[in-house]
Amino acid sequence: MRYENPIFAVAPMIDWTDRHCRYFHRQISRNALLYTEMVVADAIIHGPRDRLLGHDAAEHPVALQLGGSDPAKLAEAVRIAEPFAYDEINLNVGCPSDRVQSGTFGACLMQTPDVVASSVSAMKQVARVPVTVKCRIGVDEQDPETVLPDFIARVLDAGADAVWVHARKAWLKGLSPKENREIPPLDYEIVYRMKERWPQVFIGINGGIQSLDEAAAHLKHVDGVMLGRAAYQNAAILAEVDQRFFGRESSPFDWLALRDTMMAYAEAHIAGGGRLQHIARHMVGLFTGLPGARRYRQILSTDAAKAGAGPEVIAAAFAAVDLAALSEEALTA
Known part of the structure; x- marks a missing residue:
């Protein structure tokens, strides 16, 4: 490089x-x-x-x-x-x-x-x-x-x-x-x-x-x-x-696409013998300071660690967050 x-x-x-x-x-x-x-x-x-x-x-x-x-x-x-x-x-x-x-x-x-x-x-x-x-x-x-x-x-x-x-x-x-x-x-x-x-x-x-x-x-x-x-x-x-x-063009970030990508990644990891927690633990801090972030963290920290946890846990966590609040001001605060 x-x-x-x-x-x-x-x-x-x-x-x-x-x-x-x-x-x-x-x-x-x-x-x-x-x-x-x-x-x-x-x-x-x-x-x-x-x-x-x-x-x-x-x-x-x-x-x-x-x-x-x-x-x-x-x-x-x-x-x-x-x-x-x-x-x-x-x-x-x-x-x-x-x-x-x-x-x-x-x-x-x-x-x-x-x-x-x-x-x-x-x-x-x-x-x-x-x-x-x-x-x-x-x-x-x-x-x-x-x-x-x-x-x-x-x-x-x-x-x-x-x-x-x-x-x-x-x-x-x-x-x-x-x-x-x-x-x-x-x-x-x-x-x-x-x-x-x-x-x-x-x-x-x-x-x-x-x-x-x-x-x-x-x-x-x-x-x-x-x-x-x-x-x-x-x-x-x-x-x-x-x-x-x-220098990339500024456009709203697609948080739902991120959710879907990580769900698919988690599904493949679990199918290969891994656990959801291996992935979810890195995602816990994603929405720090935003409405719903506490519930998001709780879901990923608790439910993802349970035996048999699947990608649906990621979907539930994202559903707890007010994605509309993810403005530029929120990200840079």
Whole structure:
């Protein structure tokens, strides 16, 4: 894929952005760049590849995020993933969880930029699509003003095609993953300065962005903007993305068509041995703040989890919502 201004992306989120979530998001925005959950290189090499890497063709453009710190294993994971035709391969250098640290990858790799550079170089040698890095501005007592430009310079020298920066430090000791998303102060300005330093390089920004208005403001300074929980917990905002950031014609979103598409998708998933809850759990936040949203959430959270639940649960949930209230003002509030 080519990197063109602007890029609007939905962030990789462990346990959230699985294939069902991505299919759902794709029905709302045709152009947003979607990311997988982080998939560990060792799991790809030794585990169930079809389950870990399989996705629906409708998900494109979609990027695979890898976790790891062994250049050879990461390169092998890229080779294995090649037939699955992802549009981008992204290396996670930002996740601060204990589980990730125990595997010596994620945000702790900010402390070993040479390892990241070697990993990027190895991945680039075998990848047929762009290889990108998602990082923090630093960890623990590091000085971001020194660490971040040095880190970016090294990964770019190694061949990275783009860098996404979560504009917060990660504290590897003393803060939980949730606290690491909220407590360390945001520093968007340092990311802007990285773009000024490398004007020809794609620099994207992530962290604490809550609305499309905020996203548009960031795009005056950087090449891409990435929303995580704000997009997941209120997916209806994605309905404006194509028109606002990709120049598509503005037209009322067809929420009933979304309902029908997700019902058909759920029916196929259930026929293949899956459960409705696998899909419905990602849809719970769709109508946050709108009339009927509470009842919608109740139906999807409770009825979809029952044994034998079918697509009719989705229809019942949508019927609880006042779709006429889905105005532009409601979506951007």
